Structures are given as structure tokens and as C-alpha cells.
Amino acid sequence: MKNYLSFPRSHRLVSKSEYKSLFDESNKVSQRYLLALYKRNEKSHARVGIIVGKRVANHAVVRNQIKRIVRESFRANQIQFPGYDIVVIARQQCDSLDKTQLREGIEKLWQKLAIQFQKV
């Protein structure tokens, strides 16, 4: 645990079943353009999955852009949420935001999540 900013493959949600279990039983935190589902896992670190549907952004370039920004932001903030699985879902009109707006939105989402975790 010497590098808190690294983001290897084990820190992502990979398989279909992992996503499914989050959809079936989870808590929600939402923001105007983003929605987060979260759940405890048995690991020492957080894991994240990002979903950007075609309905949100029709062009692959825009979808990749949103994913990258969310992933990058998670990388910086992951230390706040040890032992949780989180799925971030982009909502509609997400594509109309520019980079800085989107980044602000994610920051707010992380703050809300952090408050939730402190309660528990």
C-alpha cells in the first residue's frame, strides 16, 4: 500500500456477475448528472465500475471521455472508500458538460458518498 494513486486491474469491477450483484442489492447516492451504487466488499480497497450507456452519448469518443474523467477522479479519491464496491452511472445530458463541469460533479458525488460511509 505504498502508492495510493495506482489503479490496477484488481481495483475495477470486471465481471457481469459483480455488476449484477450491485444492481440487485445496493444503496444509492445521486447527483444531477451522475448516480452511484455502492456496497461493502471483503477487500481492503475500493473497486469501481463505470457505465455510460449509448442513450447518454451516442458517439464513442464522448463515452470514452466521460469514462476516463470518472476513472481518473476515482483514482485520486479512492482512499476515502476502502472496502466498497461502487458503480457510477452517467445520466442523460452528461454529454453536454465540458470537462471541468463534469469533474466538479464527480467531486460532489464523492463528498456525498464519504458522508454516507461516515454514518455507517
Added chain:
RNA sequence: AGAGUUGGCCGAGGCAAUCGCUGUUUACAUCUGUAAAUAGAGGAAAGUCCGGGCUCCAAAGGGCAGAGUGCCAGGUAACGCCUGGGAAGCGUGAGCUUACGGAAAGUGCCACAGAAAUAUACCGCCUUUUUUUAACUAAAAAGGUAAGGGUGAAAAGGUGUGGUAAGAGCGCACCGCGUAACUGGUAACAGUUGCGGCAAGGUAAACCCCACUCGGAGCAAGACCAAAUAGGAGCUUAUGUGUAUACGAAAGUGUACAUACAGUGUGGCCCACACUUAGCUCGGGUAGGUUGCUUGAGGUGUUUGGUGACAAGCAUCCCAGAUAAAUGAUUGUCCACGACAGAACCCGGCUUAUCGGCUAACUCUUUUU
């Protein structure tokens, strides 16, 4: 100098720092890590519209249906692509555009208009006869006529001239059309000469006819490894159960054989429901993983052949391979302030989107020398 035509090339704006992601190699650790080095989206990666490779299935011959293509020659693995040529149309020009086979095989459709749409006499023009008038002046009847008018997408080639009562390919010249021969060309086609007075529109991206081509499905193709659960097959065993039998007064204990049938609970019973139902092996294949997966009709340079598309030879290079899916973020700085847009088995095309920059050849106009 301006306007334009046709190609070719480049393009996450450039630089620096920090933090990250994916592959490969090396080293060290070892059970999937650490460190270093190195590589890391496009001209359209897009639309999925064609054509191939590859894989599996089917068939291995022929026919029908269906789909596609449609001037000629060449290129190619192949094509609906490309190159060269022909024809028609457009442009002053460089050039551009074309679904460019067949309408005397048949069917369908073409409103309305118009006298008439496989032919026609409405107006008009002309002749004859009768009546009439100063007068071939007017009228009627019979006939001739497709030159003129009007309608239409189309009225049986066009212009001129001769001819005629008026007219008419009725004759002639030129043009157009058809046809035969010859010449040039691989061919499409072009040219020359002769002959025919001339053959009634359009529509085949309407059916259709003719010629040629086409088996189907796709990398979620396909191949391999393989937990768990349910179900299947086989073998072994017998602790449960059944039968037989030995000992024993009985409880029970032992032996042999059969059997994974069945047993237990709820309930009076059947049915029903729930729970339990040995071990091993095989087959199957789910989750998951590996592979297919990037060395290829490859790139670059050069020589030769060809008008060209392209082909052949030689040299040289290895240039993304992800899998909920990697190439990003932040900061600083400079400028012309940054378009369209993200590989997903691989190639060849087409189409569409696109802020700009560079470059070659050519055309037109104007000015100067």
C-alpha cells in the same frame, strides 16, 4: 495577380514536468507482483453498402425460384471498385456527368386537352356541280389535300427547291434514320461508298426478355481447459434395507446373497409435499479462463515492364492487440486557439462527416515587361 480544374501528402496543435493505464522484452521475486526499457487508434477506425481471406455447416450433378450486374478492353484474390477507350450531355476552357443491353416478343400505365392517338378532315386550302351575284361574289353538295391553325409527351422525318388545282418523299439536294459492303480498331465504335423514300411516341431505378454472376451462416465463427449445481452412464463397496441362515430364553451378534432400489417426517390411508439418499470413474458442458489475435493480397526504398490501373525483381523493416474494453489527467508555456471523430478477426473498395495546412500539373481572365 485573381478566378478555377484535377490529383497527392499531413492532421488527438507544439513543448516541458508530475501522476496513471495496456502489451512486449529483460532482471528480480515468486503465484502474479516489483523495477527498468520500449511500443501504444483513423483518414475516415464511422455507415455496414459491396467484394474477398479465414471458420463452421451443407452440398459435391442438373434445374427452378430469388437476388445482383448491364457500352468495350484491361487490372485484381475478388468486386457493384480502379485504369484506359467509345458514345451522349454540360462547361469559353482545364475538365466534369451518365442504371450507357432490348420498346418491329408480349403486358401494363400516360390525367387533361384535341376533330382525330394503328390514324383522323374541326378550321383552313383546292377542284367540280348547282343556285346566286355587277364580279370565282356568296352559299350548299360531292370530292382532293396533312403545307398552315389549334391541342398534346406524341399528329407517320427536318430544311430548301422542283412540282401541283391545292398539296404530298411525289421527284431532287443537304441533314437525320435504317441497311449492305469496304477501310481503321482486339472491341465498343468511327469513317467512306452504295442502296431504301423512311419503318407511328414515352416509360424497362413498371412487369418482362436477353447475357453473365451468386450454397448458407458468421470471430458472440470455431478450437481447447474447466469449478459448482441439477440430471445421465458405468464400476466398487455394504454402514441402511430385504431374504436366508447360525448362536441365544430374549434383546442382540455373526455369516451368505440381493439391492443405491429406497427410507424418514407431515397425515388414518392413497396421492401429494419436504428432507435425506456411500465412494470412485467416465461423458457432457454452465460460470470462468485460454486460444482464434495479428507477419499481412504488409509497409518503406529502388530498378524494370506498361499510356495507366498494376505487375515483377532486389534491399530493408516488424509497426496497437484491448476484453465492461488501454493511449488519459493536472499544471506551466507558446501560437494561427485546435475539425470530423475511437481499433474489437483481417484485408480491397464505395459512401458519408471534416477546422485547416502543404504540394504538383493544367485552364481562363487581367496587368506589366
